[in-house]
Amino acid sequence: MLVFYCALSTCSNFKGYYVIRFDAVIHFAGLKAVGESVSKPLLYHDNNIVGTITLLEVMAAHGCKNLVFSSSATVYGWPKKVPCTEEFPLSAVNPYGRTKLFIEEICRDLRNSDSQWKIILLRYFNPVGAHPSGLIGEDPRGTPNNLMPFVQQVAVGRRQALTVFGKDYSTKDGTGVRDYIHVVDLADGHIAALKKLSDPKIGCDVYNLGTGKGTSVLEMVTAFEKASGKKIPLQIAGRRPGDAEVVYASIKKAETELKWKAKYGIEEMCKDQWNWASKNPFGYGSLESKK
Numbered sequence: 001m002l003v004f005y006c007a008l009s010t011c012s013n014f015k016g017y018y019v020i021r022f023d024a025v026i027h028f029a030g031l032k033a034v035g036e037s038v039s040k041p042l043l044y045h046d047n048n049i050v051g052t053i054t055l056l057e058v059m060a061a062h063g064c065k066n067l068v069f070s071s072s073a074t075v076y077g078w079p080k081k082v083p084c085t086e087e088f089p090l091s092a093v094n095p096y097g098r099t100k101l102f103i104e105e106i107c108r109d110l111r112n113s114d115s116q117w118k119i120i121l122l123r124y125f126n127p128v129g130a131h132p133s134g135l136i137g138e139d140p141r142g143t144p145n146n147l148m149p150f151v152q153q154v155a156v157g158r159r160q161a162l163t164v165f166g167k168d169y170s171t172k173d174g175t176g177v178r179d180y181i182h183v184v185d186l187a188d189g190h191i192a193a194l195k196k197l198s199d200p201k202i203g204c205d206v207y208n209l210g211t212g213k214g215t216s217v218l219e220m221v222t223a224f225e226k227a228s229g230k231k232i233p234l235q236i237a238g239r240r241p242g243d244a245e246v247v248y249a250s251i252k253k254a255e256t257e258l259k260w261k262a263k264y265g266i267e268e269m270c271k272d273q274w275n276w277a278s279k280n281p282f283g284y285g286s287l288e289s290k291k
Contacts, residue, residue: 130276137276139283210249
């Protein structure tokens, strides 16, 4: 199980001992590869759902009932229209997405059973980029499951070409459209959510985190080529089963209630991702460790 929980705490001195009290938890932990979830559904349900139940039980036992949960836009399934609002019907189409949807329902049930709980569900769209310093970035093990890590590996010479799945969608260039969000904007969204937990009106509330803009695969590739100065060879393949044509977020609720809005566009996303990739072409390991 991926243990990646972040907690805010306060510390007080009691008879010479320091007592740590956790005020809130940000729950990032979980397995997230859609394809793997299809082939290993029990692994995903056990890790993501059972792990979350265990976390909630521990939080309750220690009197910490403030939670920010990392959900996903996958809970919208194949939306019939865009942008996706938080009120859209929910219908996950793969085991990974269903674990996120089930956890959201668990959180709602928990809040309904105990009004002391304050829970914010953040539905991520497509996080990309890296820290501007180039010191922190994404280093997927094995074959990447998302577009941008694949692009960066082609740019540094670890892969020969980028496979584009589907060039016959009803979009401006025939490729799928997604809402990409810079990881720094995403981090700021979590800070805004933590601040919102102090609002007495919060129960179990949900917010989209995206830019509210759709970017096609080819548009993102072009932006990365510009940022890196590298040509990204393409291989066009057929559509993947289950891929939606166009998905992007409505961010009005987050702007209004969280006072949060994404600051960075695809140019900054690509620039920062290339800064990380060029400084760390083999991620956190060496060439030998990647063979």
